[in-house]
Amino acid sequence: MFIVDDPDCGRITAGFGDLDGRGTSPGPDTAFRIASCTKSFTAALILILRDAGLVELDRPAADYLPALRTWALPCSISTHPTVRMFLTMSSGLGTDNEWADRQESMSVEDFEVLLSGGVQFVSEPGTAYEYSNLGYAILGRIAEQITGSSYVDLVRNRLLTPLGMDRTDFVVPVRATDSATGFVRRPGGWTALVQPSPGAFSAIGGLYSTASDLALWAHWLCSAFDPDRNHGEKILSSASRREMQQMHRHIPMTDGAPCTSLGYGFGLYVNHDPELGMLISHSGGYPGFSSHMRWHPSSGAVAVGLENATYAKVQAPTAQALALAAKRATTATAGETMPWPRTLAARSAVDSLLQAWDEQLVQEWFADNVAADIPWNQRRSELDTLKQRLGTLNFDDIRIDSAATPAQLTWLIPADSGFLRCSILMHPLARPLIQRLDLEFEAGSPTGCA
Numbered sequence: 047m048f049i050v051d052d053p054d055c056g057r058i059t060a061g062f063g064d065l066d067g068r069g070t071s072p073g074p075d076t077a078f079r080i081a082s083c084t085k086s087f088t089a090a091l092i093l094i095l096r097d098a099g100l101v102e103l104d105r106p107a108a109d110y111l112p113a114l115r116t117w118a119l120p121c122s123i124s125t126h127p128t129v130r131m132f133l134t135m136s137s138g139l140g141t142d143n144e145w146a147d148r149q150e151s152m153s154v155e156d157f158e159v160l161l162s163g164g165v166q167f168v169s170e171p172g173t174a175y176e177y178s179n180l181g182y183a184i185l186g187r188i189a190e191q192i193t194g195s196s197y198v199d200l201v202r203n204r205l206l207t208p209l210g211m212d213r214t215d216f217v218v219p220v221r222a223t224d225s226a227t228g229f230v231r232r233p234g235g236w237t238a239l240v241q242p243s244p245g246a247f248s249a250i251g252g253l254y255s256t257a258s259d260l261a262l263w264a265h266w267l268c269s270a271f272d273p274d275r276n277h278g279e280k281i282l283s284s285a286s287r288r289e290m291q292q293m294h295r296h297i298p299m300t301d302g303a304p305c306t307s308l309g310y311g312f313g314l315y316v317n318h319d320p321e322l323g324m325l326i327s328h329s330g331g332y333p334g335f336s337s338h339m340r341w342h343p344s345s346g347a348v349a350v351g352l353e354n355a356t357y358a359k360v361q362a363p364t365a366q367a368l369a370l371a372a373k374r375a376t377t378a379t380a381g382e383t384m385p386w387p388r389t390l391a392a393r394s395a396v397d398s399l400l401q402a403w404d405e406q407l408v409q410e411w412f413a414d415n416v417a418a419d420i421p422w423n424q425r426r427s428e429l430d431t432l433k434q435r436l437g438t439l440n441f442d443d444i445r446i447d448s449a450a451t452p453a454q455l456t457w458l459i460p461a462d463s464g465f466l467r468c469s470i471l472m473h474p475l476a477r478p479l480i481q482r483l484d485l486e487f488e489a490g491s492p493t494g495c496a
Contacts, residue, residue: 052371077222078352081330089313103130113161127171132181138171146179157246186249214255226354228334239334271343345375437462
């Protein structure tokens, strides 16, 4: 089942396949296990408790969970993992997908015994990314320890109910229209799998949800980047939601990777696409199910994919769908970054200086670093050389080329033999001044400038 929320085309849904072994196709309100997409709910819960003053991210997790105090550190390990290290997959614990996927129903008592038995570290805590389900189970138990409530009830009461996610739960949601049966392919064909009940490992991947509800969750997280779309501020502030979606732990890239950087935030992956910029995502794999959610903060495009087969590769088509929606939205909104009025006024001041030098304008519009970086007599000499090369400048047909941020502006002034490319960057004080001015020759025909 797929949902793509395209800012241009609206919501696109596509359900196909077999959700129950009888040929029934899923719909947007069919419940699936979302597996490790649950980790973003766990991370959001920890931040809710952090913002309430109940937990500090940089304190050792053992301060909140006594069972961790028994951990004996080998000589090669110098520090106990903090809450933040568990959030960012840098606790030093090893990857444990196959084992952890089968532990969900473990009782709290058995989990405490397990933790008291100690662990082995694969790296110094806080130094390297290593995907740890056990770490997120520990976060769920910390939330229970400091509140006295169960993890399941905390997520229901602090997140699901306030957000109106009534088709999401740790058991098959009663409001879902139907539910998908999880399957695994074996030599004799597809085999249905019995799903475990909630337990101590539910914080790693225990939620059921629908494509519609998971898209709602993605939009809530994504909306933290856009004041016009932001909602649910009282549940978790936009600042804390943005904090979840920052690259806190770098992940080394593999050859042929489709992005220029990849990292883990809090319960979410953050990557940088060379064309689209920042993308946020998480996948889920569980016996019988596969899930992926993905969004593009710059445009607000969201894509969700859910499948009912063990470790099916739902990420690939979901990522492709999101890329198409984001590219369309990015193309439609290109160039919409608006410079500050002060930046536009500074551009006019530079244009006036290019026509006739005025010391009063220099004093009024340029920060003190400009003359210290390149003396004005040198700048004027370089400008005279540019003018000789360009010929007459046509200030009636100036073309704004780009405004990467409100403090930056680049524009082209056509001339007899090309363009004068002008770029300014304003400083960040209350009354911005020009801190950088670049003037360059650009070849090309001025014909058609507008």
